Each structure stands twice: as C-alpha cells, then as structure tokens.
Amino acid sequence: PYYIDLNQNLYLQAYLHSSDPNLMVFVDTCVASPDPHDFNTLAYDIIKHGCVRDSSYATYSSPYNHCARFKFNAFEFISRHTSVYLQCELVVCRLGDYSSRCYQGCIGRSKRDTSS
Numbered sequence: 001p002y003y004i005d006l007n008q009n010l011y012l013q014a015y016l017h018s019s020d021p022n023l024m025v026f027v028d029t030c031v032a033s034p035d036p037h038d039f040n041t042l043a044y045d046i047i048k049h050g051c052v053r054d055s056s057y058a059t060y061s062s063p064y065n066h067c068a069r070f071k072f073n074a075f076e077f078i079s080r081h082t083s084v085y086l087q088c089e090l091v092v093c094r095l096g097d098y099s100s101r102c103y104q105g106c107i108g109r110s111k112r113d114t115s116s
Contacts, residue, residue, distance in 0.1 A: 001083070004074045009056070014090050016066040022095045024065040026050070026102035030072075030088040034081030046072050046086075051106035065095050 004010055016025050030046040033039045045053040047070075056073035068090060075084070093102035 006074055008074050009071045010074050011060075011071045012069070012086075012088075013062075014068045014088070015064075016092060018066060021065075024093050024095045024102055025068040026091045026093060027059070027068050027070055028089045028091050028101065030070075030086060032075075032084050032086055034084060036085040039085075039087045044075075049107045050104065051108060 002010075014025055014027065016023060027047060028050055029048050031039045031048075032044045032046060034042060046057055047053060054072050056071075058071055060069035060071070062069050091101045093100035097103070
C-alpha cells in the first residue's frame with residue numbers, strides 16, 4: 001500500500017520494459033474503488049476510454065515514449081472507506097501508427113442516428 005493524505009496529489013508512472021524503442025504507452029482507463037475486487041458497484045472513473053473524468057487528473061511528458069506519467073488528487077469514498085484501490089488499463093502501440101488507439105485520444109460514446 002501507498003499512504004497519502006487526502007487532497008494530496010498522487011503521481012503515477014507506467015513504464016513498459018521492452019527492448020523495442022518503437023513502442024509507446026497510452027493510459028486508456030483508470031478507475032478507483034474502495035473494494036479491490038469490485039470496480040463496478042462503487043467506482044469512480046478518473047479517466048475512461050481516454051476521456052478525463054476527474055478535474056484533478058493531469059498527464060506529464062516523459063522523455064521516453066514507453067513511459068506514461070500522470071497524477072490526480074487523493075480522495076476517499078463517502079468518508080467511510082479509508083482505502084482506495086486503482087485499476088488502470090493501458091494500451092501499447094507502435095510509435096507513429098496514427099490509426100492505433102494511442103493516437104485516438106478521448107473516445108466518447110458514438111451518437112445514434114435519429115432518423116427512422
């Protein structure tokens with residue numbers, strides 16, 4: 001466990017250990033939950049499908065493409081849960097492949113056609 005006070009920034013880094021310099025890492029989704037085994041019932045989206053959901057979330061540049069750095073502000077669930085667990089989904093793509101998920105950014109819901 002990593003202990004941090006409320007409202008402190010939590011800095012994270014995901015690093016891909018690979019000998020291929022042409023790979024890059026993209027943070028697609030990060031969800032917080034008071035239950036390490038359930039990220040659906042009582043969950044808080046920090047970033048979902050590349051779309052930032054928490055205003056304290058920010059990314060930081062890295063000199064390495066295979067490293068993703070980000071931060072968000074620490075919080076607690078409804079003052080009853082002292083522990084918060086994170087589950088993040090990251091995508092690994094080929095550097096320069098602009099059709100890959102890493103270059104698409106935020107993917108919101110597709111709009112439905114209103115015609116009959």
